[in-house]
Amino acid sequence: MAAAAAAFCPSFFFSLSSITDSEGKNDNEISTLNRFRNPGSLLLLRHCRGTRISCSSTASDPTGVHHHQQLKSRRPPEENIREEACRRDEANASHGFSACYVPFDAPADTAETYSLDDVVYRSRSGGLLDVRHNLSALKRFPGSHWRALFDSRVGRTTWPYGSGVWSKKEFVLPEIDPDHIVSLFEGNSNLFWAERLGRDHLGGMPDLWVKHCGISHTGSFKDLGMTVLVSQVNRLRSAPLNRPIAGVGCASTGDTSAALSAYCAAAGIPAIVFLPTDRISLAQLVQPIANGATVLSIDTDFDGCMRLIREVTAELPIYLANSLNSLRLEGQKTAAIEILQQFDWEVPDWVIVPGGNLGNIYAFYKGFEMCRELELVDRVPRLVCAQAANANPLYLYYKSGWADFKPMVAADTFASAIQIGDPVSIDRAVFALKATDGIVEEATEEELMDAMSLADRTGMFACPHTGVALAALFKLRERGVINTNDRTIVVSTAHGLKFSQSKVAYHSKEIANMTCQYANPPVHVKANFGAVMDVLKKKLEGMG
Numbered sequence: 001m002a003a004a005a006a007a008f009c010p011s012f013f014f015s016l017s018s019i020t021d022s023e024g025k026n027d028n029e030i031s032t033l034n035r036f037r038n039p040g041s042l043l044l045l046r047h048c049r050g051t052r053i054s055c056s057s058t059a060s061d062p063t064g065v066h067h068h069q070q071l072k073s074r075r076p077p078e079e080n081i082r083e084e085a086c087r088r089d090e091a092n093a094s095h096g097f098s099a100c101y102v103p104f105d106a107p108a109d110t111a112e113t114y115s116l117d118d119v120v121y122r123s124r125s126g127g128l129l130d131v132r133h134n135l136s137a138l139k140r141f142p143g144s145h146w147r148a149l150f151d152s153r154v155g156r157t158t159w160p161y162g163s164g165v166w167s168k169k170e171f172v173l174p175e176i177d178p179d180h181i182v183s184l185f186e187g188n189s190n191l192f193w194a195e196r197l198g199r200d201h202l203g204g205m206p207d208l209w210v211k212h213c214g215i216s217h218t219g220s221f222k223d224l225g226m227t228v229l230v231s232q233v234n235r236l237r238s239a240p241l242n243r244p245i246a247g248v249g250c251a252s253t254g255d256t257s258a259a260l261s262a263y264c265a266a267a268g269i270p271a272i273v274f275l276p277t278d279r280i281s282l283a284q285l286v287q288p289i290a291n292g293a294t295v296l297s298i299d300t301d302f303d304g305c306m307r308l309i310r311e312v313t314a315e316l317p318i319y320l321a322n323s324l325n326s327l328r329l330e331g332q333k334t335a336a337i338e339i340l341q342q343f344d345w346e347v348p349d350w351v352i353v354p355g356g357n358l359g360n361i362y363a364f365y366k367g368f369e370m371c372r373e374l375e376l377v378d379r380v381p382r383l384v385c386a387q388a389a390n391a392n393p394l395y396l397y398y399k400s401g402w403a404d405f406k407p408m409v410a411a412d413t414f415a416s417a418i419q420i421g422d423p424v425s426i427d428r429a430v431f432a433l434k435a436t437d438g439i440v441e442e443a444t445e446e447e448l449m450d451a452m453s454l455a456d457r458t459g460m461f462a463c464p465h466t467g468v469a470l471a472a473l474f475k476l477r478e479r480g481v482i483n484t485n486d487r488t489i490v491v492s493t494a495h496g497l498k499f500s501q502s503k504v505a506y507h508s509k510e511i512a513n514m515t516c517q518y519a520n521p522p523v524h525v526k527a528n529f530g531a532v533m534d535v536l537k538k539k540l541e542g543m544g
C-alpha cells in the first residue's frame with residue numbers, strides 16, 4: 001500500500017528548496033520517515049506538478065483501493081520518463097552545485113582547474129586529475145537533507161533518479177541535463193548478508209556483508225562509472241556543444257570493455273575496445289562483440305593495451321574511458337554511499353575491495369569521505385585493498401612501508417580482471433589507504449579459488465576477484481585484525497557467471513598444484529534406478 005501510494009506521488013517532485021512543515025522538517029524527510037517508520041499507517045502529503053494532493057490510508061484499509069481514484073497519475077500516457085524529467089527540471093532552481101577537474105590532491109585554492117566539458121585526462125605536470133565538487137554549495141543543505149533526498153529516490157522509475165548512481169546526481173555530475181544521461185538503471189545493488197559464511201567459517205561473524213556490485217547490467221561494478229562517463233560524452237557530442245568525438249575507447253581486462261560497449265550501444269555512440277589476447281574470459285569477450293563495439297584483440301597484456309589506448313586517444317578523436325579518466329570514479333563512488341544508505345547511514349568498520357588498476361579503492365574512499373564532509377555520517381570505515389599475489393604491485397609497495405613502488409609484469413591469475421602490473425591509479429590508492437588507516441592484503445591462486453568456492457557453498461556465486469577479497473578477510477580474521485563483531489563489507493566486483501570457466505576447472509580438479517578442497521564434481525550415473533539408488537545411499541551415509 002505504501003509502495004503504491006509512493007509510486008503515484010513520488011517525492012522527487014520537490015525542488016531541493018522544498019516545502020518545510022511547521023516543525024521545520026522538509027517534505028522529503030517527512031515522507032521518508034513515514035514510509036520507513038510507519039509503513040502500515042501512512043499519511044503522505046505531496047506536491048505533484050505543483051498540485052497539492054492528499055493521499056491517505058490507514059491500517060484499517062490495507063488495500064488502499066478506496067484511495068486509488070484520489071491519486072493522480074504521474075505523467076500523461078504519451079509522455080516518456082525523459083520528457084517528464086525535462087518538465088520537472090525546468091521548475092527546479094539551480095543551487096550553484098557544480099564540479100570541475102583539478103590536479104589530484106591539489107590544494108583548495110589551486111588555480112589549475114578544468115571544466116568537465118574539456119577533454120583532459122592529465123594535469124599540467126602529467127599527474128592524475130580529480131573531480132572536485134563545490135562543497136560550499138552542497139553544504140548549504142544539512143546532512144539530514146541529503147540522506148532524506150537520496151532515500152526518497154531509491155528504486156523508482158523516475159528519470160534519472162531510479163538509477164543508484166543518478167539518485168545521487170548532485171554529488172556526481174550536478175550540472176548535466178537529465179536528457180543527456182545514458183543510464184541503464186544501474187546501482188541499487190544487493191547487500192548480501194553472508195550469514196552462513198560468517199557464522200560457520202569466520203568464527204561467528206554476525207555482521208558480515210557482501211556488496212554485490214557485480215549483480216548489475218553488464219555483470220560488474222564498471223556500470224556505475226560508465227553511466228557517468230558515457231553520459232558526459234553524450235553531452236559533449238550533442239547540441240549546443242557538438243564536440244567532434246568520434247567514439248569512446250578503452251583498454252580492458254574484460255569488464256570495462258563490457259560496460260563501455262553496452263552504454264555506448266544504448267546511446268548510439270561507437271565504442272572501441274583493446275583486449276589482451278587470451279587473457280579474458282569467453283563471457284567477457286562476447287559482451288562487446290554482441291554490443292557491436294570494434295574489438296581489437298592485441299598480443300600483449302592489459303598494461304600493454306593501456307599504453308596503446310593512451311597513445312591512440314592522444315592522436316584520434318576517441319574519448320578515453322578507463323579510470324585514468326576521473327569521471328568514472330564519480331559514478332563508482334556511489335557504491336560507497338549506497339552501503340551507508342543500506343545501513344541507515346551507519347558507518348561499517350571495514351570495507352574490503354579487490355584492486356587492479358586501483359581506481360575503485362579510491363572511488364570508495366571518495367564516496368565515504370564526501371558523506372563525512374557533508375555530515376551525512378561522522379566517520380569513514382577502514383579500507384582494505386586485496387590483490388592477487390600474481391599481480392601485487394600495491395601489496396609490495398605497502399609492505400615496503402610505502403618506500404618503493406615498482407611496476408611489474410603481472411603473472412597469470414584466475415582473477416584475470418586484476419592481472420595488472422602498472423596500475424594507473426597507484427597515487428589515488430595510496431592516498432585512500434593512508435587516509436583510512438587502510439591495509440593491503442594478497443591472496444595466492446589457491447587461497448582465492450578456495451575462498452571463492454567456499455563462499456559459493458554458502459549460497460553465493462562469487463567471481464575470483466571476490467575470492468581475493470574473501471581470502472584477505474580470512475587472513476585478517478586469523479590475525480585478529482578484523483574482530484568477530486566488526487561490521488565488515490566485502491565488495492564483490494563481478495558476477496560469477498562471467499568466470500564459469502575457472503569454476504569448471506576448479507570443480508574438475510584440473511588445476512596443476514591445487515588441491516581444490518571444495519571441488520564438487522558431478523557424479524556420472526547409469527540411467528537405471530539401482531545405480532541412482534546406490535549413489536544416493538552412499539551419499540546419505542556420508543552425510544549421516
Ligand SMILES: Cc1ncc(COP(=O)(O)O)c(C=O)c1O
Pocket residue numbers: 220253255256323354355356357358359360361417418463465493494
Ligand atoms: C571484476 C573486477 N574486480 C576488481 C577490479 C579492480 O578494480 P580497479 O581496477 O579499480 O582496482 C576490476 C578491474 O580492474 C575488475 O574488473
Ligand SMILES: N[C@@H](CCOP(=O)(O)O)C(=O)O
Pocket residue numbers: 250251252253254255256257321322323324356357359417418
Ligand atoms: N578490470 C578492468 C581493468 C581496467 O580498469 P579501469 O577501471 O581503469 O577501466 C577492466 O575490466 O578492464
